[in-house]
Amino acid sequence: MTEHQYDESKIKTLSSLEHIRKRPGMYIGRLGDGSHPDDGIYILLKEILDNAVDEFIMGHGKRIDIHIGEDGLCRVRDYGRGIPLGKVVECVSVINTGAKYNTEVFQFSVGLNGVGTKAVNALSSHFTVTAFRDGRYKTAVFAQGLLQREEEGETTEKNGTLIEFLPDSESFPGFRFDPQYVDQRLWRYAYLNAGLSLYLDRDLYLSKNGLLDLLDREVSSERIYPPIHFVDKSIEFAFTHTDDYGESYFSFVNGTYTSEGGTHLSAFREGILKGINEFTGKKFNGLDVRDGIVGILAVKVQEPVFESQTKNKLGNTDIRGPIVNAVKDAVATHLYKFPETAEVLVDKVQRNERVRRELQSVRRDAKAKAKKIAFKIPQLKDCKYHPSRGQASKPGRENMLFITEGQSAAGSIVSARDPMTQAVFSLKGKPMNVLGQRLDVLYKNEEMYSLMQALNIEDSIADLRYDKVILATDADVDGLHIRNLLLTFFLHYFEQLIKQERVYILETPIFRVRNKEKTFYCYSDRDMDEAITALKVKSKADRAVETTRFKGLGEISPPEFKQFIGQDMRLRQVRLDRLSEVSRVLKFYMGKNTPERKQYIMDHLIVRPV
Template sequence: MTNTPNNYSEDSIRVLEGLEAVRQRPGMYIGSVGSRGLHHLVYEVVDNSIDEASAGYCSNINVIIHIDGSVTVEDDGRGIPVGMHPTAGKPTVEVVMTVLHAGGKFDSGSYFASGGLHGVGVSVVNALSEFLEVTVRREGGVYFQRYERGKPVTEFKRVGDTDKKGTKITFKPDFQIFETLDFSYETLSRRLRELAFLNSGLRIKVSDERFDQSNDYHAEGGIVSYIKFLNKAKTLILDEPIYHMEMTDDRISVEFAILYNDSYVESLYSYVNNIHTEEGGTHEAGFKAAYTKVFNNFVNKYNLIKEKITLTGDDIREGMSAIISVRLNEPVFEGQTKTKLGSSSARNAVESIMSKFLQDFFEENPNIVKKILDKALQAFRAREAARKAKELTRRKNVLEVSTLPGKLADCQEKDPANSELFLVEGDSAGGSAKQCRDRRTQAILPLKGKILNVEKARFDKLLSSAEIRTLITALGTSIGDKDFNIEKLRYHKVIIMTDADVDGAHISTLLMTFFFRYMRQIIERGYLYMAAPPLYKVKKGKSERYIQNEDEMEDYLLDLGLEDVEIQGVNRNRYKELLINLIKVNRMVSKYERKGFERRLIKTLAVYDELDYTKLENEDFVRGIYKKLQDNGSLTKYINTGINFNPEFGRYNITLESNSQLLAINTELLATPEFRELRRLGMFLKEIGDAPYRIKVGEDMKTFETLTEFVSFIEQRGKKGLNIQRYKGLGEMNPEQLWETTVDPERRTLYQVRIEDAEVASELFTLLMGDVVAPRREFIENNALNVRNLDV
């Protein structure tokens, strides 16, 4: 049978080899077993849905982070083929999920330009998951199979009827493999937003049920909308983006959008088949070469520069924000995680299409060329000024340190691996730090006030700042693309130490902006740290202790609140665990209450024996639940309740109707990870029993009608008799206290500064430190409720 572009059947899935060694060497397949690799699992599943959208069969993708750490990705595409595979002799879905290099991307008739790992993606996700469940809606049926650590634990079978199409995959990353299981909603949201922009008309919804967050991404304008979005916090030089899309004769699609802002950095975002190529590659090289050549040719043709100077590509691209998106069949990547494109055909296609388009565009839009040229000439002059200013920062020998402004107190150690530099806010704290430090290995550099905001300053102005020159000289690395040398760094621990107030946070952010923009290798090598002075000093009687943060304070107060307390019917060793989990239960019940479910109803379901969505096939079992809810008054707030049958899943539902909404106790509710977590926490409700809750405090007996009252009493009791001193300034501590809490390597807490996603970091620095106020105000308003330590 011959496959056509619209044909996606069992014959489209070709098996190349089995699934071996993935669990033994996961880094070979997903890059790492840290946070980056964890999120990569989601991207691989989503990429399969994106491929369906690119082929014209999918309009909606739904991604959900569940409370138990699992993730669901659901689309309304064609659904994975469900018949028996013609050569493997088992269901095609099982082949796709369990065999490496099995997928529709090997058959050129199924997908033209796919973004998935060519059949590696979903099978690798399966292999690295504690469990994975796949539900396929196709050809009038609902099909289901469950896997655990890559192996099927149920048969692939039809479980219901439907007129819908699509694939739904729920998986939970394996704790035996990954260093962290904590998904970042912001990281996933950014990637999914990116995909919505790159695929005009596609709707992607992302939800985080852990924190009640959700976003709905849908952009009809494609990358034109995207480039405007990326520049919303910047002052624009061009009114509208330069945009073009074209396909070559050998079916390579090239799409790009270019916008200029008044910043001093270039931001180029490149994609291949929707995959973000962070390390660039041939398509980026083609973009830069074509743009520089055509621009300079146009300028020389019309003699637009009267001086004898030559503009470099860096000059011309200063302030440029651009997106280049290439789609081609069977791209060649360097590395499994596809961060760099190696296809020479992509460079040729980009250069050819851009050169032809830009020549015509510049001829038709000379005013735009003039604006870009003015910006480029400013960049050229600044580069020349910076070259001269750099000479001021070059350090001839270590002895010059004593004469430098900023009063650097150097250490005796000459080996950078054993040396650390504290960047300390203010002379007062700097004086205390100098008194308490270990002179052998610890250097102190006090910083006066707030350093220059490098996000708003060009390179030559940066080098005219005395504080920044002192810092550069102390570090020993020099600065600038050609002169910076990480090997000359004199300290392998550079520690930012500021006050725990608004000014301290601002100074820390200014310093991190400087390191991120101009000395990123210091961060990438793991040399930059943040000191963590304690937030509190707590005294009770004659004893005192330092508390690092709010979470540690809450934990400490809970311990104090439970002293001399007896909780009736509970083992004393379990008090703290019980209370922590009861707080979680209370929050979850409140969450369901906001959705319309009565509190008593949810608590009843949480402790109901052997409640499982598979038992909803049994009508008598469902009627038993219904009677229980009726008997304990859980249904009284609803104007209409009843039981009905759902043919799609072959199970019974309990329906609940109020004045404003229709709810149901059904498969969709009971099968969610949130509900499974509620069921797990239900054991703690069983343990403490029903209200009223009774506890013994000394000789007194106290009774509480609600869980909230009980928890609040314990927390308030923990604060009684405490003298809590909140530190905001390092200057409030004497040298001995500063040594004990912040400087002593044996007792201090340091946070290493790491770059998980360079573009997210860049976007955030622009938002927080740039000139445009409106987006920053929006950011503050959106995050105001998340503030833990408000300095007023």
């Protein structure tokens, strides 16, 4: 066996852009193909748009033009000040180069570490930057971060910057921009920057009322009082209450969405509590004040400290006190000015308080009953590894809970699973339809209570014991009904679990098509037809091809099932487009409107010819 020599020749020094290409996850979080809203191609687009929006924030340019071609080529043109012509190449290719370190030029910008545009350059097969400034322009063309050519001269174009990039197919194989995800991002920019016009070709994204428009979009009909809205130079917020359970927030720093919150969000929550208590002269519990709240917060921070390059969570501790005080004063002042709003809000808090106290005895009874049954949750086959509270596991080490129907399906998964990271909760029958039910029903229903305990989300979603919650139901009508009942359960009582995108649906094959040489597992009728055709071409007789339909997960043997929950597991993430749709969709599909639903099914029924 040859021992590899470790000497000076083994030490490598990568250029900054080479390092980005070698370790892209450090800079953009994940790669992907565009099928998930956090995939890298959207981060590339975001980095370029952030720079354009920063110009608007600083008072330069009220319009941004965007184009995304069918081949994935992106073009972003702003009408700000334009990159100084002598620094165009450095600003897009040398890390730690930029004007955003100079707080006199950029007071409230998103990108402060000088990496964003360089990452886009390094991860693009084609990247062109053109700066227009005071009648002159300069263009630089790159390929995979390497400078190809430069050009400069006179121009009649308005000041600003034009960037064109094509994500590199080596880093993003088979990528495609999903119009829905792009639309969502552009509307966020519009809501956070009232008065900014973003044009995606001819489509205009423009908000006149900022966060109020976003809140109306999310909870237009469910709110119980007009939103409380406040805006000044460095903070803007809006919130209202609904009759739903839990609390929902959208938080932003310098225009970027902080999906994991941070110090600004915790300060916002504390400020709301203190403001209401100051107005009422009482000491309400934070849970009572915030249950049913939907809030949006946007802050501008001169030197934000994010916990990652993708800026999901703010870490600045020095801003906590000022935000708490600003929110407290604004809330108390608003309640004094609008007594009708104050009356409805305080009544909501008092109702929350009564419900919580009524639930205390129900919770005690439920816990006492659970202890009598067993020390462990009987339907749960747990795994050995669990993430720390509030911390997501590292990629490749995520643990997960499969929720299955019946013992046969659970048996297949239990036999095939990895006991280190995969747990199984088996339902005894169809779960209860909890739509419209009070919270105490959750504690009186043994199965729903056991599921909540297995997940450990009674007190807070942050206590969730699993990285992924996976609905593993049969691919038939009953399985679909059970899946919908479970989704109703989570959306009704634990909406944050869905909002944080922790719930998934397991896709398992419906058919197995095989001959003596090869086996295909098919997830649709089309897959099955294609598999049969492929095998018949190689077979001399039709009878050599065997087709089996799996009626349920329990019919798939454990050795076969192992591959469907292993490395090649197919999962569909459950995501919310907007909160306002949840109530409407649940009432239609799970409510008591049976005749209306029956007519809808008849109108949209598709019969497959035999």
